[in-house]
Amino acid sequence: MRQFIVLGHDAPTTPDFSLDDLAGGAGRLDVLCRCVNSAFFLSHAIREDVRVFLVLSDSVTVRFEGSELRRLNPDERSTAALIRGALEEKGEAIGHMEAESSPGVHVSKRGFEPVLAEAARGGTVVQLHEEGDPVVAVEPPENPVFVLSDHHDFGDEEASLLAEAADRRVRLGPELLHADHAITVAHNYLDTDGFERY
Amino acid sequence: MRQFIVLGHDAPTTPDFSLDDLAGGAGRLDVLCRCVNSAFFLSHAIREDVRVFLVLSDSVTVRFEGSELRRLNPDERSTAALIRGALEEKGEAIGHMEAESSPGVHVSKRGFEPVLAEAARGGTVVQLHEEGDPVVAVEPPENPVFVLSDHHDFGDEEASLLAEAADRRVRLGPELLHADHAITVAHNYLDTDGFERY
Numbered sequence: 001m002r003q004f005i006v007l008g009h010d011a012p013t014t015p016d017f018s019l020d021d022l023a024g025g026a027g028r029l030d031v032l033c034r035c036v037n038s039a040f041f042l043s044h045a046i047r048e049d050v051r052v053f054l055v056l057s058d059s060v061t062v063r064f065e066g067s068e069l070r071r072l073n074p075d076e077r078s079t080a081a082l083i084r085g086a087l088e089e090k091g092e093a094i095g096h097m098e099a100e101s102s103p104g105v106h107v108s109k110r111g112f113e114p115v116l117a118e119a120a121r122g123g124t125v126v127q128l129h130e131e132g133d134p135v136v137a138v139e140p141p142e143n144p145v146f147v148l149s150d151h152h153d154f155g156d157e158e159a160s161l162l163a164e165a166a167d168r169r170v171r172l173g174p175e176l177l178h179a180d181h182a183i184t185v186a187h188n189y190l191d192t193d194g195f196e197r198y
Numbered sequence: 199m200r201q202f203i204v205l206g207h208d209a210p211t212t213p214d215f216s217l218d219d220l221a222g223g224a225g226r227l228d229v230l231c232r233c234v235n236s237a238f239f240l241s242h243a244i245r246e247d248v249r250v251f252l253v254l255s256d257s258v259t260v261r262f263e264g265s266e267l268r269r270l271n272p273d274e275r276s277t278a279a280l281i282r283g284a285l286e287e288k289g290e291a292i293g294h295m296e297a298e299s300s301p302g303v304h305v306s307k308r309g310f311e312p313v314l315a316e317a318a319r320g321g322t323v324v325q326l327h328e329e330g331d332p333v334v335a336v337e338p339p340e341n342p343v344f345v346l347s348d349h350h351d352f353g354d355e356e357a358s359l360l361a362e363a364a365d366r367r368v369r370l371g372p373e374l375l376h377a378d379h380a381i382t383v384a385h386n387y388l389d390t391d392g393f394e395r396y
Contacts, residue, residue, distance in 0.1 A: 020218065023273035030273035034232070038382075043374035074376065075221035075228035076274045134396030171396055173389045176241035177382075178272065184236075184375075184382040191371045195393045198332030198369055 002190060003051045003119045003145040004183055006035045007112060009152045011056040015087040019077050026080065027057075031150045033079035034180035038187070040066055041074055047187075053119065054083065058111040062086045069104030112158055119145045120165050127166035128182060135170040135186075140194050146186055148179040200388060201249045201317045201343040202381055204233045205310060207350045209254040213285040217275050224278065225255075229348045231277035232378035236385070238264055239272055245385075251317065252281065256309040260284045267302035310356055317343045318363050325364035326380060333368040333384075338392050344384055346377040 010027035017026040022033065032054050039052045050066040062083055064072070072082065086107040092099035096114060098106040119125070124141035128148065147162050154162065172185045192198055208225035215224040220231065230252050237250045248264040260281055262270070270280065284305040290297035294312060296304040317323070322339035326346065345360050352360065370383045390396055 020275070023271060023276065030275075034235070034272075037232070038379065041376055041379070043376055073221060074232075077218070077228075078221065136390075136393050136396065173386050173396055175385075175389050178239055178241060181236060181239070181382045181385075184379045185386045187373075187379075188371050188383045188386070191373050192334070195334050198334065198371060 001049050001051060001122065001143050002047075002187070003053070003123055003143075004035065004039050005053045005055060005112070005115060005119055005145065005147045006032055006179055007055045007058070007147075007149045007154070007158060008032045009057065009150055009155070011054070011150070013056050013060040013087065013090075015084045017084070019080055019084070022076055022080050028151050029080050029083065030076050031179060032083070033076040034178075035148065035183055036064055036072070036079050037074050037076075038180040038183040040064070040069065040072060046072065051119075053115050055110075055112050055115055059109065060087065060090060061108050061110045061115050063098065063106040063108070065104045065106065067104070071102055072104070113161055116147065116161060116165055124167045125162070125165045126186075127162055127169045128172060129169045130171060130176070132169035132171040135172050135189050136195055138168060138170050138194070140190050141168070144186075144190065146183070148182055150179060199247050199249060199320065199341050200245075200385070201251070201321055201341070202233065202237050203251045203253060203310070203313060203317055203343065203345045204230055204377055205253045205256070205345075205347045205352070205356060206230045207255065207348055207353075209252070209348070211254050211258040211285065211288075213282045215282070217278055217282070220274055220278050226349055227278050227281065228274050229377060230281070231274040232376075233346065233381055234262055234270070234277050235272050235274075236378040236381040238262070238267065238270060244270065249317075251313050253308075253310050253313055257307065258285065258288060259306050259308045259313050261296065261304040261306070263302045263304065265302070269300055270302070311359055314345065314359060314363055322365045323360075323363045324384075325360055325367045326370060327367045328369060328374070330367035330369040333370050333387050334393055336366060336368050336392070338388050339366070342384075342388065344381070346380055348377060
């Protein structure tokens with residue numbers, strides 16, 4: 001299982017945003033939608049062994065589960081509509097329990113800390129960091145958990161939580177990448193077993 | 199210089215499409231917009247040494263020039279608006295000459311064959327192919343030209359033109375990727391000098 005946690009710092013937690021303004025009024029939800037795309041899509045298939053947590057403004061989390069997903073399309077607008085649908089069901093999620101808004105899409109009132117703790121229980125947390133080890137030199141974990149941020153850097157508290165949970169610290173290359181591009185490179189690293197199996 | 203040619207088989211050649219329906223009525227323009235995003239965006243910069251040709255229905259080409267680009271944003275909708283703007287200026291493009299619709303965005307009435315010939319004059323054409331050599335084993339060319347297709351496979355004639363022009367045939371991994379993801383992996387391969395420099 002490959003897990004990706006993506007933090008949306010300005011992302012909406014209520015469904016009253018316009019699908020016509022994802023990069024503006026919807027708090028850069030476009031970034032999160034592209035992360036979902038990169039995490040799940042292969043040319044003619046969905047990656048079933050993938051789980052994505054979108055953490056919206058550290059208070060609501062939408063979980064996409066590859067093995068259950070239906071109605072996921074590659075474009076930003078339709079993914080944003082799934083997120084909006086999840087936010088419409090938020091009232092059904094009590095405490096840390098989730099509600100399912102469409103097949104494979106689950107919403108809960110959780111912030112980063114409990115989500116990271118849950119993901120870390122089942123996997124190896126990999127921190128992407130400019131000063132990390134070159135990823136090519138690191139043995140791919142069997143159940144990696146990658147944590148990414150939207151267009152903002154991690155906040156101090158987020159960075160501390162992540163550093164504490166991280167089992168590995170790697171860099172993907174000499175350039176700093178957008179979160180969705182980092183997910184694509186991470187998949188390629190895992191698909192090729194560390195750039196060895198083609 | 200890194201060049202990417204992306205073929206949009208169903209893409210519009212006139213500006214009368216809706217930005218609200220990129221994945222439907224606009225002939226999967228969402229795919230091409232994501233390719234532009236993957237080709238140009240770094241975390242806090244635009245890749246200036248990149249050129250992208252979007253070939254729309256083999257009859258109109260929109261060229262994005264990294265060193266000249268202004269007003270490019272990462273989301274699909276705003277990139278589609280730049281493409282629509284280019285199509286509005288199509289009448290200004292005479293023969294194979296281009297017209298500039300916004301800084302760094304140029305439109306011409308050209309199909310795949312002349313665009314491939316132009317790109318190939320300045321670079322090494324790399325064909326992505328399931329049966330190609332593992333990219334990790336291939337020395338990165340200095341001026342690569344990657345040719346990609348949208349959600350459809352290459353047509354027979356396109357595949358012949360590409361095979362004839364190709365200097366290298368490589369595969370990026372064991373999985374078949376969307377065109378925009380392939381661009382991201384290609385950049386990572388080039389950024390790291392063949393997964394060696396991090």
